Amino acid sequence: MATNTERRSATPDVQGLLNKVPEVTVWFWVIKILCTTVGESFADWINMTLGVGLINTSLIFTAVLAAALAWQLRTPRYVPFVYWLTVVVLSVTGTLYTDILTDSQDVPLAVSSSVFAVVLAAVFGIWFARERTLSIHSIVTRPRELFYWLAILVTFALGTATGDWTLELTGWAPGIAVLLPLGLIASIVLGRSLGAGTVLSFWLAYILTRPLGANLGDWFASPGGDGGLGLGTAVTSVVFLAAILATVVHLTRSRSDVIEADGRTHTVGAGNPTRERVMLGYYAVVAIATAALLIRAHQLPHAAMAGEEGDTAGAASAPLTPEQATTLFPAAEVAKFRTVTTETLAKLNAGDQAGATTRIGDLEKAWDDDQPTLQPKNGQAWTVLDGQIDQVLGALRTSKPDKTTEVKALTTLLTSLG
Incomplete structure (x- = not known):
């Protein structure tokens, strides 16, 4: 989803730095999904295949994240390799933090999903209250850059929690599970084309690429008998990492995603306020339809068991030992x-x-x-x-x-x- 433009006025705190993030093009979404997938597969490979363990893997990647983020913050402009390296590491780290809550602390996925949603809303609220914009076309000050990366970390954690919660509710195989986030992203693309807000559409799609990429990784890595392609986590990581490197090389050479202007001169998407309010209703309808689908999918296994065993619906949902x-x-x-x-x-x-x-x-x-x-x-x-x-x-x-x-x-x- 590329964005349209309108002129915005300067703000006193803009430091005149070049924008530190890429333009939102098709390449942006392609590489974002690739980063998410390789992050999921690589974390699983280190955690489970190599037997490092969840806590140790989390500590390792927290240290790697600190180094990658420090490198990104020191760069004076957008550098594709540094930026996307930081995204990959954030993807792994956000996933691990959610897994710690679920696997080590026994926090229900419904609870962690709700908590991360509230945290993300708080980050956006504070960001907007201080900077008066959430646009990625204006990441030209240190506070905005820090808000940006904090929001991305929380979106990865939230995407992990909601994605895993969806699988827990539905029991879908990886190949089927891919279709839900893919369909929701398609609905956001449609909404944006009909006049939905640029910033809202961007961040909704950004969150959904996390379960989409993770489900793709599971589909590639899972054994064929489990509905996957049987490549394993190591091969899947290598395949997607190679695709990421090829894309980064292309972007580095073409500079097709570089925002050259700084925050005082760059222009950002102007929308129709009335149409944006109408499209909020559209997104609400999509959310309600998605919730209904998940509820129905959650009920199907119990209904099937009841039919097979001749139990009543109430007996089918009774707790199992x-x-x-x-x-x-x-x-x-x-x-x-x-x-x-x-x-x-x-x-x-x-x-x-x-x-x-x-x-x-x-x-x-x-x-x-x-x-x-x-x-x-x-x-x-x-x-x-x-x-x-x-x-x-x-x-x-x-x-x-x-x-x-x-x-x-x-x-x-x-x-x-x-």
Whole structure:
């Protein structure tokens, strides 16, 4: 979604620096989605495949983010390589922060989604109150640049939480899950063409590219039997990283996305206030329709189970015990989870804390890999066991592990797995 232009007056605090962000062109959205995808896949590869662990991976990328952001802030103008490197690292970091809340702190995705939405609204509110603009065409002062990057970090965290919450509610496979954010972005493009506000449309689309890119990454990486292409996280990361580098080289050479003017002379999109208010109603209708779709998708697995077992709707939605949840999944898959859990407990009892922590990572990977096939069978059963597995992961990966707590969590999970 490229933006139109109108002249804006100078403000006293504009420092006359060149704009530090790129113009919003088709290339902007292409590379943004690529960055999101490689961020998701690369984080999964380090966290799970290499067994670094969620907390350690988060600490590593927080340090990398500090370095990348410092580099970006020191540059006097927009430099494609530096800018997009910062976006990639922010994508990974925002994702990890959400995963910590979900996996380590057991914060429900509905809660984290709501909290991040409120935080993002607060960032935009303070930004606008201080600078009187949220336009990316005026990132020419240090405060505006800091607000910009803070907003981007929160959008990645919010996009991760809402994307994961959608998968939790619906149980969609990666290939299907891609369609929702893609359709919503298409509706925003339509809304913008009909006169919706430029700034609102930009930030809505920016948030939605996060679940779109993540779902694309899952689709490429997931095994073919789970509805994916089976490339794995490592290959997916390399493929998308190569695409990012090629795009950055093109932008560096062509300079097609450089905003040459500074904040005192650049012109920014002028809209029709009446039409923008009307289009707010359009976006509200899209939001209501999306909520209705998610509610319907969430109800379908329970309705299917009720039809198969002859239960009433009320019985189908009754809480499941972990033992009941296990019986709803293929025995071979349950046996795989049980084997990893048993071996982890054995290592723990033998005093091999490091070995147990590493081995439990295999359970996390196996559970995540099977989510696209298990969750659609029964979303309620999947959520029950997912909660127990999260408790086990949290017990083993805490900075100060307690063996009694670890053994209790593992034993409870083993009981559920039969």
